[in-house]
Amino acid sequence: MNVLRAATRVRTSNPYERQVRFLHLHEYQSQDLMRGYGIRVPRGTAVTTKEEALAAAKSLGDGTDIVVKAQVLAGGRGLGTFENGFKSGVHLCYDSSTAADIASKMFGQNLVTKQTGAGGKLCSKVLITERMYMRREMYLGILYDRESQGPTIIASREGGTSIEDIAASNPDAIKNIPVNMADGISPEVADAVAEAMGFHGESKTQCAEQVKKLYQLFIEKDATLVEINPMIETPQGEVVCIDAKINFDDNADFRQPDVFAMRDTT
DSSP, X not given: OOHHHHHHOOOOSOTTSOOOOEEEOOHHHHHHHHHTXXXXXXXXXXXXXXXXHHHHHHHTOTTOOEEEEEEOSOSOGGGOEETTSOBOSEEEESSHHHHHHHHHTTTTEEEEOTTTOTTOEEEOEEEEEEOOOOSEEEEEEEEEETTTTEEEEEEESOOSSOHHHHHHHOGGGEEEEEOOTTTOOOHHHHHHHHHHTTOOHHHXXXXXXXXXXXXXXXXXXXXXXXXXXXXXXXXXXXXXXOOXXXXXXXXXXXXXXXXXXXXXXX
16 A cells, blocks of 8 residues: 555545646755754755866765765656666765766756656756765654544654555554644654654654654645655764655645745756
């Protein structure tokens, strides 16, 4: 069962009503949005040229491992191939010059993945970001549940793979925690989410605060889905949202002009 797709499907009484369309943000756009809410994400910059890539990589500091990530609206980037034959849309680099060279092979190229079809998706921007080391990785999703007619948080102490795979291999690892829209996300609910993800002590407090901020973003920006996969705990006990998927109903465009101005039309 596709847990997220089933939960986010729009309920309609008429099967001939128009299909709801969604705005999908790039990874770097989602991270920028989360930074605005004080949510901890890796340092990084989206760039469009080799020169910008070099400057962005240098800005991360000496000794920082660098991840170069093609920004296309498709999954499976790491296993994809560009039309010029260059392999993978995600590369780990150990110096700024290599990072810039890798990025230059992605600009203006179509990346073909298992989700794009044969034509691929054009890569106009590349994210230059710091590598984050993790003690463990978890999953968090916030969405509207059609059965309860309200927000639900899906939390798992397992992450780094799709929620569908987790549901198939270990369904007990997934907890669904409803949120009362009238009350918002209480400290008790935020703590329950953190506990469901396996956090304890100071890390639990950090996670609960991140959950509150993610829920605030979800409500204030009219999102239909906020998915963090993975959320990690670093060896130092810090809680960081590594990769995010944030979707918006097109019906919210008049309320969220700044968000919808980020739409990628390529």
